[in-house]
Amino acid sequence: MRLISHPAVLLTLTAVLLACASVPFWGGTYELKVATRILCFALFVLSIDLLIGFGGMVTFGQAAFFGLGAYALFFLSPEYEAGSILVAGLGAMALGALAALLTGLVVVRTKGVYFIMVTLAFAQMGFALFHDTDIANGSDGAFVFVKPALTVAGVTLIDFESRTDLHFTVLAVVVIALAKLVVLIRSPFGEALQGVKTDDRRMRALGYNPYLIRLAAFTMAGALAGLAGFLFASIDGYVSPELLGWQLSGQGIVMAVLGGLGSLGGAVFGAASLVLLEEVLKDQSLVGGFIAEHWHIPLGLIIVGIVLAFRGGIAGALSRLGGTLGGMGGGRP
Amino acid sequence: MDPVFLAIQLLNGIQQGLLLFLIASGLTLIFGVMGVINLAHGAFYMLGAYAAFSLTEMTGDLLLAILLGIPLALALGWVFERVFFRWLYEREHLEQVLLTYGLILIIDESRSVIWGNDPHGVPVPDWLDFSIPLTETLSYPVYRLAVSVVCLALAGAMAYVLGRTRLGMRIRAGEADRETVAALGVDIGTLYAVLFAAGIGLAAFGGMLAAPIESVFPGMGEQVLIISFVVVVIGGIGSVKGAFLAALAIGLVDVFGQVFLPQFASVVVYGLMAAVLIWRPAGLFGRG
Secondary structure, three states: OHHHOOOOHHHHHHHHHHHHHHHHHHHOHHHHHHHHHHHHHHHHHHHHHHHHHOOOOOOHHHOHHHHHHHHHHHOOOOOOOOOEEHHHHHHHHHHHHHHHHHHHHOOOOOOHHHHHHHHHHHHHHHHHHHHHHHHHHHOOEOOOOOOOEEEOOEEEEEEOOOOOOHHHHHHHHHHHHHHHHHHHOHHHHHHHHHHHHHHHHHHHHHHOOOOHHHHHHHHHHHHHHHHHHHHHHHHHEEEEEHOOOHHOOOOOOOOHHHHHHOOHHHHHHHHHHHHHHHHHHHHHHHHHHHHHOOHHHHHHHHHHHHHOOOOHHHHHHHHOOOOOOOOOOOOOO | OHHHHHHHHHHHHHHHHHHHHHHHHHHHHHHHOOOOOOOHHHHHHHHHHHHHHHHHHHHHHHHHHHHHHHHHHHHHHHHHHHHHHOOOOOOOOHHHHHHHHHHHHHHHHHHHHHOOOOOOOOOOOOOHEEEEEOOOOOOEEEHHHHHHHHHHHHHHHHHHHHHHHHHHHHHHHHHOHHHHHHOOOOOOOHHHHHHHHHHHHHHHHHHHHHHHHHHOOOOOOHHHHHHHHHHHHHHHOOHHHHHHHHHHHHHHHHHHHHOHHHHHHHHHHHHHHHHHHHHOOOOOOOHH
16 A cells, blocks of 8 residues: 555645745744654654554664664764764664664564564663663763764865754655655565565565565664664754663654554654644643643543544545545555 | 672572562463553553552551552553453554553653652561571561562462463463353453453552562653563563563573673673574464
């Protein structure tokens, strides 16, 4: 099911991305930061959608690779001068991919509920590594004082010190990632990945190696999550072990499901809805002091309500709106 | 290293492992029989510990607090099963993960509303508050021994109920074939509710026993949840025997890891999990 090619989904996706593109022209620092955060999370959720929506691998540890990508920014930035966006960005992807490959060797051997528990446990191992040891100031987190820039022949083309530069870079990365993933999903590899999701045994009988296909998808998703984490850390120039934490993995799944799994475009809707919902719930003037302080309670209730009542996510609802899928739960795995 | 010191660590590891078994056995039973992955299991452990804190303040004794707390925990488990979890039995793992993730947010934030975010200590009952002297400087607290004995007794009781009683037979039958058991006239809804309440009761009871040792603090639920997952994965999902052996192994590895590799103790625990999974992807006693 390629919901991204559905006209209603594609139209809404274009509208949301254009809205994000317009923020620097009317918004202040706060609005711009929220919009950049939405786009970073959209990238992160795309990596989750690749695994859950297309590979049938319910991961509860994707934040580990996101966090590693964020730490790559810290490791690859010189202390008192601007690092290179290319070096740090590619380094973040490489680190995410390497970590995903190494844990993937073990993790993709497991299935179903084992997969959920094992991805969570390995992610927590990464969290413990940064939280309990002295690497990058341990549990206190660390600051990147000068954000990276892209300089070619002495001319600075992109400087992440400028919020607008960062915002448009992330937007471009999201568009490229969406396009690349659409191509990937339609490629023989993408077809094989979805085949493994549907019927592992039959794919093996056809001569495919499900283990390698899953491992490849897991590694790619790790690279994408690493890139997302690097861009996210560039917003505030701050990294902490919480970026590898299970809460963020949970948030990512909520976004992916809210947007609609297996639709790619849903990643953007899910990220936008959850980030905006959080901003509303945290706003004292809108919801009152008690809820703003304890906004996790309404958020939890909304998540529980979504599971019990609402299926197929936003992309599913949009495609049903278009009428072509009828009353069937579109976008569900 | 001093042999008495090592013996104390050995006892600590066993005690920690036995306590972990209580919590993980609830998780593995709920998954094995009902097919539900419950991320909120650790949250009930946390609630148990906080309940022990408040009830001990009210009654003045941990034992009274536990006697009051257990029926409360069972009732809470029953209510959660009837309101939330019974809708999850036929649903996908992903939906179970999402719903129980939402429940963690609600339970954890409610804890913050009721008890705030400060850690609290819980006193050991006076009649257990002494240590057995081993050498001139080293001694072993009786409370920890008592916890080990209680956990062992419960493990024995569980083995008896599951293996030798009619209820245990129904639980094992429900695990094997839900439809057939229901067709034979067993009220599967009530059976599940009872079992779920028992699982939650075990988690909460674990929290109450741990409260004087670990003290009571906000993130305690997640810590236990993740380490319980490691136990369940190593032992094989649904296997109580596997959970028992894995919990003891994890308890020992964790305690000795903290002695020899203090910064990397938790990494060693996950390394053990990885090694077992490479060897047996479905855990020690898992099927499939």
